[in-house]
Amino acid sequence: MSLKQTYKVTGMVVGALILIAVLVTSWYTVDESEQALVLTFGKAGDPVVEPGLHFKMPWPIQKVETLSKETFTLQFGYEESEGEIKNFPKETKMITGDEYIVLADLVVQWKITDPEGYLFNAENPKEILYDATSSSIRSIIGSSLIDDALTSGKAKIEGDVRDLLTNLIEDYDIGISIIGVKLQDVELPNEDVRSSFTAVTDAREMKNTKTNEAKKYQNQRMNEAQGEKKAIMSKAKGDKIARIEQARGDVAVFDKLYDQYKTNPDITRKRLVLESLETVLPNAEIYIMKDDGETLKHFPIRPMEGKAKADEKAEEKEAKADE
Structure with missing residues (x-):
């Protein structure tokens, strides 16, 4: 083989190699979990994030750096x-x-x-x-x-x-x-420090628990005391109103007695004495005496009252029997 033919074969081989290199380095693939950065003479372009087959200029004009998109x-x-x-x-x-x-x-x-x-x-x-x-x-x-x-x-x-x-x-x-x-x-x-800190934490939790229980008891007692206070105040107001009304009734009775007293002082005085005696001695028999000591004729009031009550009870029994 002549020198000329040798150069020709060598050139064809080199050309074929260059062509193969161009074809191989002109394509690159981006996976779904990847992103690519195309470098043109070392200068970075925009990232390529779309998956698939992509074209680029052959090496050494452009080269690709592939990075992951995962976390x-x-x-x-x-x-x-x-x-x-x-x-x-x-x-x-x-x-x-x-x-x-x-x-x-x-x-x-x-x-x-x-x-x-x-x-x-x-x-x-x-x-x-x-x-x-x-x-x-x-x-x-x-x-x-x-x-x-x-x-x-x-x-x-x-x-x-x-x-x-x-x-x-x-x-x-x-x-x-x-x-x-x-x-x-x-x-x-270490374990010693952990144990000590746990003890301190437990003590603090116990303190908080006891404090909360004390506050709960305090609130409960305060509520009960407030309820008792309101009950006492309400009863006191009721007693106040009752006593005022009773006093007004007593005043009205006194005014009526006073009017009667002004009209018939002697009769009113005697009646008040008799009523007082009946109140003080409810079971006593009262006799009205003359000035000379003789007893005036009177009706047996109490036996009559007892008989009247007995008659009323008998009538009630008969009425129930008829029903």
Whole structure:
């Protein structure tokens, strides 16, 4: 084979290789869970998020970086692998606002929302996210009380950590968005401290329970006292009205007696004496005597009253028998 033919064959092979390279590198595929960034001589274009087969200029004019659209999970303070959990207590140890030591670990969910920022604004975005998470949780725990961190304040701590971490990531501009933050465990560093804190918590709960019971008893007794007060006041008002009415009746009777007294003083005086004697001595027989000591003729009033009452009872019995 001559040199000319050798060059010709070599050129055809190189051309074929170039053609194959152009054909191979001019197409790329984007999966449904992926997003692509096309770089033209290193300059990024708009992200490609539509799944399917796409055309581009051959390498080295354009190249494609493919990133996931799925949500990632950052485990801070522990690592779970194949069902086994490995803790990192040095990373999770922090001080609360009232100077207690606690261990706090959490999970951060995040995703890539700006491929260009994720690829070019930081050398290691995941490391920056981890450091920002550590800074956020330490800052929030450091301004929280131990009771809030261990009991009812976890939801607020989670929200504050998420807000602070979101602001930090936005300032760093590394193409990441925070989806959620979830505290896994917040606990005291050893068993002795946990036991002591539990005892203090139980004592506080007992104190609150007793205080609530005392307030309940106080309210009950106050309500009963108020009811008794109202009953006494109502009875007193009733007695007041009854006595006033009785006094008015007594005054009316006295006025009538006084009118009779002015008309017939002697007769009225004697009648009052007789009525008083009958009241003081209800079973006594009263006789009217003359001045010379003789007894005036009188009717046997009491036997007649007894007979009248007996007759009334007999009539009532007959009436019932007829019915």
